[in-house]
Amino acid sequence: MNKLIIGFVVLGAIALAKAGLTDEQKAKVQVYGKECVKDTGVDPELIKKARGGSFADDAKLKAFTFCMSTKIGFQNDAGDIQADVIKEKLSSAISAEVADMLIERCLKKLDTNEDTAYEVFKCYYENTPEHLVKSLTDKQKELLAQHYKQCVEKSKVDQAVLQRARSGDFADEPKLKEHILCITEKIGFQNAQGVLQKDVIEKKLKEALKGDEAKTKQLIKACAIANSDKKLQAFNALKCVYQKANINLL
Structure with a gap:
């Protein structure tokens, strides 16, 4: 209790x-x-x-x-x-x-x-939808918190901009895109070359969706869209996942 x-x-x-x-x-x-x-x-x-x-x-x-x-x-x-x-x-x-x-x-x-x-x-x-990572273990949450800190330091994203993104307001802001790119690379959604890792994405989304395979596949089809600009690719993917499934890893 x-x-x-x-x-x-x-x-x-x-x-x-x-x-x-x-x-x-x-x-x-x-x-x-x-x-x-x-x-x-x-x-x-x-x-x-x-x-x-x-x-x-x-x-x-x-x-x-x-x-x-x-x-x-x-x-x-x-x-x-x-x-x-x-x-x-x-x-x-x-x-x-x-x-x-x-x-x-x-x-x-x-x-x-x-x-x-x-x-x-x-x-x-x-x-403050960080609660949406509730499917993670305590160790995974701790690791995600480390990633978050490292990516904030790297991107210098404004905390108010980041907080609004957590609430669904994804501003067209370069430092926010840099932060999101950093996060997606650290959690394995895309590699350093910008290639989407759909197997990893599917596994993590399926966990967040409590094993709903149909919804997971629909989400990947709608949101895991390749783009030559890897920052924009990461930004669009996380924004899409949030809008369609209310999952936010920021």
């Missing part, structure tokens, strides 16, 4: 458990999760599904999100959003510019405290 709770309060690519928290604070988050499950009576299966992006319109799940939100300081007991607290936690994990973008997009006060908390978590999830 501990991993399930921590997983649910992951704000997309921004793990609360890593957002400037000590080991003692992380332990507190786990305790909060257990308390909120007990207090709200939420079905743990709904938490698990929400972790995977399926947010049920369920009163107890919404109550759970509000309970967690108040305990970690995102809302006060009256339900008011604590924007300064949220920005402080987000800014310890990402750039202030990206944090501001997420805050502006997601912090909306709704009719009830529960709806507010629920929609905030849902919005963060939808706008």
Whole structure:
């Protein structure tokens, strides 16, 4: 259950458990999760599904999100959003510019405290889709994180541009294309000469699509299109995969 709770309060690519928290604070988050499950009576299966992006319109799940939100300081007991607290936690994990973008997009006060908390978590999830690599093992995720860091350093891509691409807004920007090329080469989607490695692409997409062979083949046919410009080829392929299957490896 501990991993399930921590997983649910992951704000997309921004793990609360890593957002400037000590080991003692992380332990507190786990305790909060257990308390909120007990207090709200939420079905743990709904938490698990929400972790995977399926947010049920369920009163107890919404109550759970509000309970967690108040305990970690995102809302006060009256339900008011604590924007300064949220920005402080987000800014310890990402750039202030990206944090501001997420805050502006997601912090909306709704009719009830529960709806507010629920929609905030849902919005963060939808706008930070690194969760879409959930089919990878922990070791693979760690390797992907290393690739990400190396490619950011190499391309010098602006974090705000990269964050928008994670949300589906692929800007026609040279440094973003350089970053995407770097990522596709490191994960084996294409080699250094720009040749698409369709066997590798098929294997990884099939894993992400939970073995759906028909959908995998359709996706490869639509998105793995050769181009003499290997940067544009990589850019178009990842953009296509995101648009057609909501899979994003950025």
